[in-house]
Amino acid sequence: MSILSETLITKRKRLIGELVKGKKIAAQLQTLLHKPLKNNGSVSAEDLTAKILRSFTETLSVLSSNETSQIYGGDTAVSACSEESENKPAGVKDLRGCYKRRRTSDSRKTVSPTMEDGYAWRKYGQKNILNKEYPRCYYRCTHKYEGCKATKQVQRIKEDPILYQITYFDHHTCTDAMTATQIIVDSDPVKSLNLFSFESKILLNPSRSMIKISSSAKEEPKQDAHSEMSDIKSSLEDSNLWQEIVPVKQKSFVHAPVWDPKTRSYDHHDQEVVSSFYSCTSNSMNELDMEGINQWCDIENIHFD
DNA sequence: ACCATTTGACCAAC
DNA sequence: GTTGGTCAAATGGT
Known part of the structure; x- marks a missing residue:
């Protein structure tokens, strides 16, 4: 072509x-x-x-x-x-295989214990990949036919705890990008900015006894997000209940409001988030000291999958 | 009936 | 010839 x-x-x-x-x-x-x-x-x-x-x-x-x-x-x-x-019935277009294999240069890779990222995806394929234990799943944005070209590939890489390698291609141009942000952040732009840019975030997954700490690294923080995250990490490492499971930090991107001092307004950009994953060495989350967890961060900032 | 997922077919890239 | 990405008919769930 x-x-x-x-x-x-x-x-x-x-x-x-x-x-x-x-x-x-x-x-x-x-x-x-x-x-x-x-x-x-x-x-x-x-x-x-x-x-x-x-x-x-x-x-x-x-x-x-x-x-x-x-x-x-x-x-x-x-x-x-x-x-x-031409051999097919009138009106039936078979365009299977009429595509270009995508380049990987535009992709963003991330490792996550969940496939959920706030966006609405539709699965359009699954493939067994050579030397991979699990099949690779292909998703596109549900708003594809409104012009949104975002796609992602999900490759399960670990059994226990379950981890997925997610590769994103293109960016969302649909209104779902805003919806996705609002799922995680507060409706108040100033408050949400604080949540995302300046404070560490803890996600708990009770069913998988897993905890994820995330912190935006891009914005200049009011309160040092890195040191706060270190404090939380230290608390976890001190505890015999937790074990870091992803030694290399996850670097992902979220679509979140960012203050532009030049225009003095909030703009939405993809910004980098650094995350660590910990698994619970205990068999039951019931044994966890939830009050202790609440001390690490504001209860309102905890999200349950 | 509508919508999402599954799955085999198809073919570009290797 | 093999592999991986996409399409679309078939299927399943609501």
Whole structure:
């Protein structure tokens, strides 16, 4: 496939994604502006939003109807796929295998005891990988058809405690990025900034007797996040109940509000989070000194999986 | 009926 | 020829 054709496909997909997004926003606006403002024969806000929605619908309709022939019709590698499809019933597009193997340079790897990361993913494949004990699972963002290109691969790497190596590709462009942040942080941007940037965070997983300590390392802290994290780690290491299970620190990224002193406003960036994992050497979490854990951090900052 | 997952097919990259 | 990433029909769950 030529670079030109690839660019064309990417542009068209982005265009459709943006239009779908715009249509949704216009629909939300219509709901918000539901009270009629029409008087003196002027056009109401409702009329306007209805027109916007119709415009989006019409554009999408035109693009979708021409998409197959225009995008997949003019290039050798892809047209070979189209030719294969000629034997299939009308209207059925079989594009299996018509893709480029992705480069790993854009990827971000992370190790986690849970697959959950706050985003909505849809599984689209699973594969047995050579020399790997467990199959690799492939996920894409549920908002793929609205233009979000984020995908991830999940590879289970350890049985007990269960650990997953998660590789992320591309970034979320969907509104789910905001939702994901709000799952973890407070709705108040200042408070959430404190939670994420300046304070260490403890996640407990009672079912797997596992604890995770995370701390953002990027922002200049009001209170030294690193030293606070060291204190928590020392407390854990002093205790016979806990054992560090991931000696190399996890470096992952979260989408969180970051204060920009130049614009004097909060912006959302991917920021680095350093995490350590500990497993409980005891058989039961019931034996744990929860009051002791509460001393390490504010109870409100504890998240249960 | 709708939506998510499973699974075999397909093929680019190696 | 083999491996890994993606697609989409089939299947399952609600």
